[in-house]
Amino acid sequence: MSEHQTYTIHGETGDWEVVVGLEVHAQVTSNAKLFSGAATAFGAEPNSQVSLVDAAMPGMLPVPNRECIRQAVRTGMAIDAQINKWSRFDRKNYFYADLPQGYQISQLYHPLVGEGAIDISLDDKNPDQSGKRIGVERIHVEQDAGKLMHDQHPTRSYVDLNRSGVALMEIVSKPDMTSPAEAGAYLRKLRSILRYVGSCDGNMEEGSMRADVNVSVRKAGDPLGTRTETKNVNSVRFVMAVVEQEARRQVEVLEDGGRIVQETRLYDPDRNETRSMRSKEDAHDYRYFPDPDLLPLELDDAFLEECRASLPELPDAKRRRYEALGITPYAAAVLTAEVEAARWFDTLLETGTKPVAAANWTTSELFGALNRTGTDFTTSPVSPTQAAELLGLVADGTLSGSLAKQVFEIMLETGQGAGAVVEERGLKQTSDTGEIERVIAEVMAANEDKVADYRSGKDKLFGFFVGQTMKAMGGKANPGVVNEVLKKVLG
């Protein structure tokens, strides 16, 4: 893996490097909460998905949800992390209206998942040449809090506990990123892996994935600077903006002779700036201690084996497999970035369609069409089977490239299969040499001057004769045959 160009901030006193670490909170895909049986669907009526446990009624007890643990373990396995067969839950104590128990059940001392790594690439055209490995410190599971609503009443705040107790994975990276681009690539790759594994839907708009962004700056060769933590950033774009703005701010403070305070900050997307929320001095003392309501979590080999066996092919492995089929690294990267596209494409490959043709058509034609029609791979108007039929007609010479485009457009409009479109509209390509020779003769007769020019050395006019012939045949002529006959008759 080669070094990419270093991101630096050019200050008045010299160049500054940026150091970034991300703590990503990812909501575990599960029908029930981490320690209660309550449902977790997004957008339900306030306080309609709250059990006695989530409301912290007296005498209620947490019971771990095996599915949430399973998803976190599978996620750990997907980033090649150490899975701790013995882990434990701790209580993080603080008072707030969105936290009914007065503590969050989390894992400070003994997390479920230990060290792992995520490979990112900074250039899709050269994924293997622009790669970097970002270390992951740990993944632990914890409860989400409820939500305060301040806009329901002029003088009162309301609490919605639907989210209270929902399982989160906190995925803590090492401070291995050194630019906004790396932070963005890391978050995109992590999101992609989570969605492949199925452990988080990665929906940042609905809050099922959010990042705390740790940023510090230093001069080359200096030890790490004091970091700030910008909380709850909810898009890739914003994470990149936070790194950029926060690094720039820190450089300004330092160059003005100030010092960076270790503190929690918030990002304001409207003004594209971070603002101080609270400093370390008035930080909470969370009084972490082992949750006495829960026994240590011990995982047996059978459970781990089941977790491993249920992992799908992951994006990097899939990309390499596509490359091995002859698909370009760029197309392979594009096809594997999102799990839905990759699944769609795998189904297309399963039909026996030639990989390279399939990849070229999918990345050029289908991606464009989905963009144009505002659909995606889950709602694609063209199924892999329909695409296979279309590509089959190209492969066997029935359709030329330009005819295939026409047929595809009609398929998009009508939802018909490629064969039916060809049949109905007579769009079949002709390889009938006699017919092609006849048309070429007409074209040559109508353009005698150009024939003479060509024969006197203007080779470039060959394309003109191809175009005229195709036009005269309504695009249905087999371009290979046209070329062949033209070369023969033009001499």
Place this chain on the structure above:
Amino acid sequence: MTDLTNLGVAAIRDGVRNGSFTAREVAEGFIANVSAAKALNAFLVETPDHALAAADAADAARAKGETLKPLAGVPIGMKDLFCTKGVTTTAASHILAGFTPPYESTVSANLWDAGAGMLGKLNMDQFAMGSSNETSAFGNVISPWRRNDGGNAALAPGGSSGGSSAAIAARLCPAATGTDTGGSIRQPAAFTGISGIKPTYGRCSRWGTIAFASSLDQAGPMARDVRDCAIMLGAMSGFDAKDATSLDLPVPAWEAGLSSDLKGKRVGIPKEYRVDNMPPEIEALWQQGIDWLKDAGAEIVEVSLPHTKYALPAYYIIAPAEASSNLARYDGVRYGLRDLPEGANLQDMYAATRADGFGDEVKRRIMIGTYVLSAGYYDAYFTQASKIRTLIARDFEQAWAKCDVLLTPTAPSAAFALGEKSADPIAMYLNDVFTVPSSLAGLPAMSVPGGLDHAGLPLGLQIIGKPLDEQGVLNAGLALEERAGFTARAERWW
């Protein structure tokens, strides 16, 4: 006709089954006793309808010739730490004023499923924090016992299950639930001349029981004798998927397994329990207990539990630490008391509510617990206490290589007068010196009455057993009970 309220659980059960009397007669008898004993302040809520409904169900089942449930016709008292559906539950604290749970604790549900009825909710030390019942927000329970010195000093019924102990000793109910975190079943049982057993941690579900210190809290029965404890414990115990610390094991048939023949059993006498300033009467009773168990066929061996002296300080770190977190949910937001001063913000509301709602002892423990978990103190206090806890458990494990059960006094004194120790929290905490180690180790332990002191007050002997060996504990308790022949009871003054 005999007074049915002089009967215990087994006698009531058998009498209802064979038709000697009806369950309704039994319930009515106890209901009358309860309503005539307001001076004891043992009940916070009386629920005669609950008891009568269960009694009528038992009588109806018998009339139809159905097999009666294990506790059919037995009315009991329920410590107010157990949430009871539709019946006010406060843990004797103002902070839960008016709280009526929409759910039933697993232990109480198990008892109702077994056919028992509820006479009412029993007073206790607030949030089970106390050894005298003086921390109840609703006035302390007064023991039915009095010294025979002619004085009328009101005595402590023990704590925290003091409503339970007083009610049983005064014949207001034949049995009651208790909970034991550091001795809260055993010490009040000893103070009032009754029996009580704390089973192995995890035998009784904690679901629906208001938490004090989760890693220590364990429910158990209190009753007049060992057999009644065995019957009650059988009904209360069992695996509960809603409690992650619940033991997934079958419930043994303890009553059927009762035997006072201790041949082949070894009884350990831990030398470290001979504490300084132990009253000679307690020493003497302990020796008497040793002789009784010898008489029952047991071999007596001296054992050492070297870390015993650290148990009390470790307990008074771990239990408050857990409590400080467990009690954070009482914040005035969702249930119970809310104190919202004019212009108050959220933090003000928390502070006002908790200042008003919690009693002094609860606040003291929340502050101790918060302190020992704080950054900079955690390792010095909580981590050290956790290590001591492990060492104490190891002491017991090593003792089990030499013996099957341990015999000790239950408490270092007989019941003290109300007010006598309430100004000195440390003196009060010292009352738990014999009961706390087995709580830290999660072991089954019970107190049975052994005799009376010079002032005519009951003294208890404690049996501690191996994990899951409630049977061994009950059997040794039975051997003591048969030989002690304890029949003394408080003379009625209320």
